[in-house]
Amino acid sequence: MTSTPTAGKAGRRRDPEKGAQILQATLDVLAETDYADVTIELVAARAGAGRHAIYRRWEGKDELILAAIACTDSADLGPDGLPDTGTLRSDFLALLDPNWMGGSERRLRILSSVSAMITRTPGAVDAVIKAIVDPSTAAYRFLIQRAVDRGEYAPPHNLDALAQVIPSMAAYRAFFMQQVVDEEFMLSIIDGVVLAALREPSAANR
Amino acid sequence: MTSTPTAGKAGRRRDPEKGAQILQATLDVLAETDYADVTIELVAARAGAGRHAIYRRWEGKDELILAAIACTDSADLGPDGLPDTGTLRSDFLALLDPNWMGGSERRLRILSSVSAMITRTPGAVDAVIKAIVDPSTAAYRFLIQRAVDRGEYAPPHNLDALAQVIPSMAAYRAFFMQQVVDEEFMLSIIDGVVLAALREPSAANR
DNA sequence: CTAATACGGCACTACTCAGTGCCGCAATCG
DNA sequence: CGATTGCGGCACTGAGTAGTGCCGTATTAG
Known part of the structure; x- marks a missing residue:
């Protein structure tokens, strides 16, 4: 240049x-x-x-x-931009607000468009991971960890795996199934998978 | 024609x-x-x-x-082709056998290649869902349901959501992160998410 | 002022690739 | 046998598009 x-x-x-x-x-x-x-x-x-x-x-x-x-805006996924409602479930629900969903949908669409580039162009994977994949996972990891820290749930067996559930399943649905990631779907993941995999803290942990 | x-x-x-x-x-x-x-x-x-x-x-x-x-071979995902080891966890582990992983990897790669076509060509979504997405989900749904039927776990809150966890997360990792779907990763999903979300059956259900 | 660079717009080249036409040969029917 | 169709190989057309060069104009330094 x-x-x-x-x-x-x-x-x-x-x-x-x-x-x-x-x-x-x-x-x-x-x-x-x-x-x-x-x-x-x-x-x-x-x-x-x-x-x-x-x-x-x-x-x-x-x-x-x-x-x-690389300049995809993921500021809404930083700790300061995330909702803090008191419970993990309502934090998740707050992410359904158009305020956050707009950014998520946009990231999902960009992610899918760029996918063709991933296998072809060196550096594309890293750029996508750094700009889109990691921030999304980090956001969910942060929310879950905070809930654990406040004693809402026991420390999970595998936090990283749990943090990737929602991004993965949302991307899979939007991308390969071309179906909307709406509230009903998100609730089925939140209640049926993520929260189901978390346990109430034992008395010793309180 | x-x-x-x-x-x-x-x-x-x-x-x-x-x-x-x-x-x-x-x-x-x-x-x-x-x-x-x-x-x-x-x-x-x-x-x-x-x-x-x-x-x-x-x-x-x-x-x-x-x-x-449409003629992608998914026979290995039919009820007759799936492992039956006695416990859900070892059923999942059996799917890591090269015998099944070969087919899974191939399907994943085809899925990612065709993705560019999905948004463009009418009918592509339906073909992909019918030939790849649905058989995968159905296979996991079958394994989980069988484990529930034999009393290994209580009926889950949302079977369909649980059945999509592994296909979604494996596709996300292989596709967007370009990382291998190996035994370590699968174990982290199986133990950290799917099995964690399943509960032991209550005495009344036995 | 002049020189140098950025800018939008246009034309042009070079390349890839889907789809077609033609050739010669092979197979199958009457 | 002759007519018809499938087949591989080759050449060709046409469309789309990345990348470049040129022109007139605008901006900036000296």
Whole structure:
């Protein structure tokens, strides 16, 4: 990539907005169509840019998409963005709020679009794991651990496995079955699997 | 599709073997590469056939792949093909045998390759669900239900949700995380999630 | 001012690949 | 035998698209 002309001397400076707009447009297109249908032309048009503005910043299509994945917004999955309602079950239910579901749905769609890239492009797996998979798992791990810490449940046999239940099953349903991840489905997982696998704390743990 | 000349009169008869070989080759290629990399040329070469032998039998690429998905072998997931070891946990462990894992891995790879097609081609979702998703879920549902029937566990709160845990989490790991679905991972799901969510039967149920 | 760089828009090349037509040969029917 | 159809192999067309070059314009440093 050519360095920004700030270090040099003359010339029009590269618009910092454009880069962000292009990445956002890339994520938008990824969330709407499949990887194979993501054309540079489409991204450029969506960003109100020319193709050169893209190729000036990234080596090619794959680098662009990798960069876009890396800047997927997962702030809502951080400890500070997660609900804290007092009980684990109502924390889970709070995640059904459109406020969070919007981000989840978008991440799911991006995840599925990028899937075709995963087996092909080196680095794609790591980018996806870092930007989407890990934050999701970490969010559920955090909620469960907090419930355990407050004495709501006994420490589970395998926290990591439990934390992946909801992301996995939601992705499987949305992706391979093309069915909506609605409240009814989420409740069936929450009550039928996750909470069922957690035990009341023994007296010794209180 | 043109009808077989058996009803008519003259001409060389269409080789019934060829059709099967082409479908098998399609599945092989699907299991090895991505949907976008599945070219008719590649399938034809793998089947030892010409492109015409394919287009004579199917309308186009999508129809070929749909037909191939529909004939995915899931016989090992039928009630008669599943292990019966006496306990649910050892039934699950028996599924780790290469005998079953081979089929599972193949189905997973085909599932991931076809995923790009799911959002695009009408009928692809139904074909995938019927040939891969449903048989997998049904197999786990059968094993769990049998364990419940023999009094090993109490009837679960939501059998369908539990039956989808292993297929979902295995697919998520293999597909989005590109990590092997090995014995260690399976054990963490079996013990940490599925069996943890099942309860010992109460005295009244015995 | 001039030089250098960014920008959008357009045209162009290069490549892949689905689908078709043609050729020669093989099989099957009358 | 001749007509018809299946078959593999080859060449070809046409569509889609990644990537590049050029043009006129805008912005910035010296």
